[in-house]
Amino acid sequence: xxxxxxxxxxxxxxxxxxxxxxxxxxxxxxxxxxxxxxxxxxxxxxxxxxxxxxxxxxxxxxxxxxxxxxxxxxxxxxxxxxxxxxxxxxxxxxxxxxxxxxxxxxxxxxxxxxxxxxxxxxxxxxxxxxxxxxxxxxxxxxxxxxxxxxxxxxxxxxxxxxxxxxxxxxxxxxxxxxxxxxxxxxxxxxxxxxxxxxxxxxxxxxxxxxxxxxxxxxxxxxxxxxxxxxxxxxxxxxxxxxxxxxxxxxxxxxxxxxxxxxxxxxxxxxxxxxxxxxxxxxxxx
Amino acid sequence: xxxxxxxxxxxxxxxxxxxxxxxxxxxxxxxxxxxxxxxxxxxxxxxxxxxxxxxxxxxxxxxxxxxxxxxxxxxxxxxxxxxxxxxxxxxxxxxxxxxxxxxxxxxxxxxxxxxxxxxxxxxxxxxxxxxxxxxxxxxxxxxxxxxxxxxxxxxxxxxxxxxxxxxxxxxxx
Numbered sequence: 001x002x003x004x005x006x007x008x009x010x011x012x013x014x015x016x017x018x019x020x021x022x023x024x025x026x027x028x029x030x031x032x033x034x035x036x037x038x039x040x041x042x043x044x045x046x047x048x049x050x051x052x053x054x055x056x057x058x059x060x061x062x063x064x065x066x067x068x069x070x071x072x073x074x075x076x077x078x079x080x081x082x083x084x085x086x087x088x089x090x091x092x093x094x095x096x097x098x099x100x101x102x103x104x105x106x107x108x109x110x111x112x113x114x115x116x117x118x119x120x121x122x123x124x125x126x127x128x129x130x131x132x133x134x135x136x137x138x139x140x141x142x143x144x145x146x147x148x149x150x151x152x153x154x155x156x157x158x159x160x161x162x163x164x165x166x167x168x169x170x171x172x173x174x175x176x177x178x179x180x181x182x183x184x185x186x187x188x189x190x191x192x193x194x195x196x197x198x199x200x201x202x203x204x205x206x207x208x209x210x211x212x213x214x215x216x217x218x219x220x221x222x223x224x225x226x227x228x229x230x231x232x233x234x235x236x237x238x239x240x241x242x243x244x245x246x247x248x249x250x251x252x253x254x255x256x257x258x259x260x261x262x263x264x265x266x267x268x269x270x271x272x273x274x275x276x277x278x279x280x281x282x283x284x285x
Numbered sequence: 286x287x288x289x290x291x292x293x294x295x296x297x298x299x300x301x302x303x304x305x306x307x308x309x310x311x312x313x314x315x316x317x318x319x320x321x322x323x324x325x326x327x328x329x330x331x332x333x334x335x336x337x338x339x340x341x342x343x344x345x346x347x348x349x350x351x352x353x354x355x356x357x358x359x360x361x362x363x364x365x366x367x368x369x370x371x372x373x374x375x376x377x378x379x380x381x382x383x384x385x386x387x388x389x390x391x392x393x394x395x396x397x398x399x400x401x402x403x404x405x406x407x408x409x410x411x412x413x414x415x416x417x418x419x420x421x422x423x424x425x426x427x428x429x430x431x432x433x434x435x436x437x438x439x440x441x442x443x444x445x446x447x448x449x450x451x452x453x454x455x456x457x458x
Binding site (some may be wrong): 010012013016017020021023024025026027028030039040041042044045050051054120121122123124125127163192193 | 303305309310312315318335336339340341342346347350352353354355356357358360361364365368401414417418419424427
């Protein structure tokens, strides 16, 4: 016994070293971002609080650019609105407004506005922290967009803060298609350039040209169909001859993310409910 | 003793805040990232027990990990760095008992030894960190450029911080 204690004391440094290395490796090889504990991420109370403080100061820096982008988007929406109004008027005239029952417009998607308080673009696996959490109605696996395009998906939700998996994270695959074409592939970042992602597994027969817009396919419940994601800038060589891989220049400027919108969707809730119901049925049988 | 402990706790907090709020957002030319928080590990007294150095290094790495969502990368690299710190110092400065103060600095080690020591530590840390980081997305050339540029940037910033703080301390004396 005495010898054992002597041995332990003599080589205690090695044991301490091995203990910390093993502990770090356990964290390191826990690759699935959905299993991270909230206190180990930037959505924790203290960490997010500190980021929130520094965000209060730095958020003023990019206001000019953000404002311009919003103006552009506003103008586009106004045009769209005018077009819609004109069309509505046309229909009203055609069907005699007084006999038509006005139905509540179908609004399956709602937006929650949030500010980005921490963000990175140069790491192999990037995450974003925002200042809205469960109290504001945010749930895991909600999609997030900004005024230009897709940003990411909600991953870990705290009371007042949540962490997103950025589109610049190889753990996140997004179902996308080239506009005007129904064949879909999955968009994934390859860890190199924060402005370029790859659209993989696109069927060989898909017709595309450089400069085409890539939009979301709507097959995942997180994003509605037709949100612009990026622009086709070329193709990559692939080993597998049956599929194309396209290089896509992303529309979202991740280095200047400021205000984002979290998509809260009733559809995704109902889809998930159906899916869990089906799974439960399976489990029963 | 209590005063030094307090100083190190303060340095710990300042380093973590500086790293996560300022230096994490710097990425020169898409390659060079300053990893300045290892300044704390560089500055720990030589007389401190290795177990304590390892513990402090691990906790420092873990704190940075939690802030920057890097799950264990910094804690692993920091632990290894904490273990390698003494051998590296011994390589350039074999006679520890001849140091005027136990804390490594320009004055206690001399200009050239201290510069070599800081450079080696930065190089080891950047090499470890980027090697761990690129486990899955391996690209040798990019990795080498990243390590070299980040080492240089980290080294320059640490020396700058050091010359600022040491000058202030000398004035006070």
